[in-house]
Amino acid sequence: MAESEPGRVDRAARLGTGAESRGRVRVETGGKRVRAVFGGTVVADTTAPLLVWEVPYYPTYYVPRADVRTDLSTPSGRTTRSPSRGEGHVSTLRVGDREAVDAVTEYPDSPLEQLRDHVRLEWSAMDAWFEEDEEVYTHPRSPYVRLDILPSSRRVRVEIDGVTVADTRGPRLLFETGLPTRYYLPKTDVRLDLLEPSDTVTHCPYKGRTEYFSVGEHTDIAWSYRTPLPESTRIAGLVAFADERVDVYVDDVLQERPRTKFA
Incomplete structure (x- = not known):
C-alpha cells in the first residue's frame, strides 16, 4: 500500500x-x-x-x-x-x-x-x-526524498464503485519525490460510515505509523496518520485513499490512476 x-x-x-x-x-x-x-x-x-x-x-x-x-x-x-x-x-x-x-x-x-x-x-x-x-522505521531515509505538504482549495472527490466516499474543498496535497501526489482529506468530508478499521499497521520513515481502513471488499484502500512525525504533522488525522484503486476527481476532472508498485 x-x-x-x-x-x-x-x-x-x-x-x-x-x-x-x-x-x-x-x-x-x-x-x-x-x-x-x-x-x-x-x-x-x-x-x-x-x-x-x-x-x-x-x-x-x-x-x-x-x-x-x-x-x-x-x-x-x-x-x-x-x-x-x-x-x-x-x-x-x-x-x-x-x-x-x-x-x-x-x-x-x-x-x-x-x-x-x-x-x-x-x-x-x-x-x-x-x-x-x-x-x-522501515528503512533508512534517503537524502534524495523530499516531502511538501500544502493546503489547497481544489475540490477533491473520491469514488469507489461509483459511490462518493469523500468530497472536500480543503485537502492537503502531499508531494513526495518519485511518487504521485497524494490527497489527504478532512474526516468531516469523508464517509466515515463506509470506512472499516483494518488490523493492518505499517510505518513510513518520513511520516510515521500508518493505520488502514477498508471499504466493503476493498481491503486497506485508505489510511491515516494519527500522530505523524514532526515533519509531516500537516496530515495528522486526515484520510488518504489509494489513488491506484479509486476514482479521484480534482475540480471535477477525473484523474488518471497512477501506475505504481502499490496498485
Missing part, C-alpha cells in the same frame, strides 16, 4: 562525495550517526555509515566492521550471492538468549571496494534503528 511507502524512486542525477557504483547499485558515504539495537544491546554504532541502494527505491545501511559488535556474531557457513556485490558471508547474531539467524552479511571480496570492510545488518531483524537520537 502507498504511504507505508517503503518503495520510492530516487531522482538524483549524480552521486554524492565518495560514491561508487556498479551496475544498478550505488554507494555513498552518509553523515548521520547510526545505531542498531538488538536484545537490549547496541550492536552497531557508527558516524560513517554507507548508504547502499541495493534496489532503486531506498538505501540500506552498511556499517564499518570496526563499529559493529562482531564478537556477537557466529558464521553460519552459508553464503549469498549478488551480481553487483559479490559473494556474501552470512552470520547469526546472538545476544543472551536472543538470536537473529543469518542477519549479518559481509562481502570481503566485493567488486565494490567500499563494501569490503563493512557489515550489513538485516534491518527487520534488529529491534530498533536510530539516526542520531531519533528512531527510524
Whole structure:
C-alpha cells in the first residue's frame, strides 16, 4: 500500500562525495550517526555509515566492521550471492538468549571496494534503528526524498464503485519525490460510515505509523496518520485513499490512476 511507502524512486542525477557504483547499485558515504539495537544491546554504532541502494527505491545501511559488535556474531557457513556485490558471508547474531539467524552479511571480496570492510545488518531483524537520537522505521531515509505538504482549495472527490466516499474543498496535497501526489482529506468530508478499521499497521520513515481502513471488499484502500512525525504533522488525522484503486476527481476532472508498485 502507498504511504507505508517503503518503495520510492530516487531522482538524483549524480552521486554524492565518495560514491561508487556498479551496475544498478550505488554507494555513498552518509553523515548521520547510526545505531542498531538488538536484545537490549547496541550492536552497531557508527558516524560513517554507507548508504547502499541495493534496489532503486531506498538505501540500506552498511556499517564499518570496526563499529559493529562482531564478537556477537557466529558464521553460519552459508553464503549469498549478488551480481553487483559479490559473494556474501552470512552470520547469526546472538545476544543472551536472543538470536537473529543469518542477519549479518559481509562481502570481503566485493567488486565494490567500499563494501569490503563493512557489515550489513538485516534491518527487520534488529529491534530498533536510530539516526542520531531519533528512531527510524522501515528503512533508512534517503537524502534524495523530499516531502511538501500544502493546503489547497481544489475540490477533491473520491469514488469507489461509483459511490462518493469523500468530497472536500480543503485537502492537503502531499508531494513526495518519485511518487504521485497524494490527497489527504478532512474526516468531516469523508464517509466515515463506509470506512472499516483494518488490523493492518505499517510505518513510513518520513511520516510515521500508518493505520488502514477498508471499504466493503476493498481491503486497506485508505489510511491515516494519527500522530505523524514532526515533519509531516500537516496530515495528522486526515484520510488518504489509494489513488491506484479509486476514482479521484480534482475540480471535477477525473484523474488518471497512477501506475505504481502499490496498485
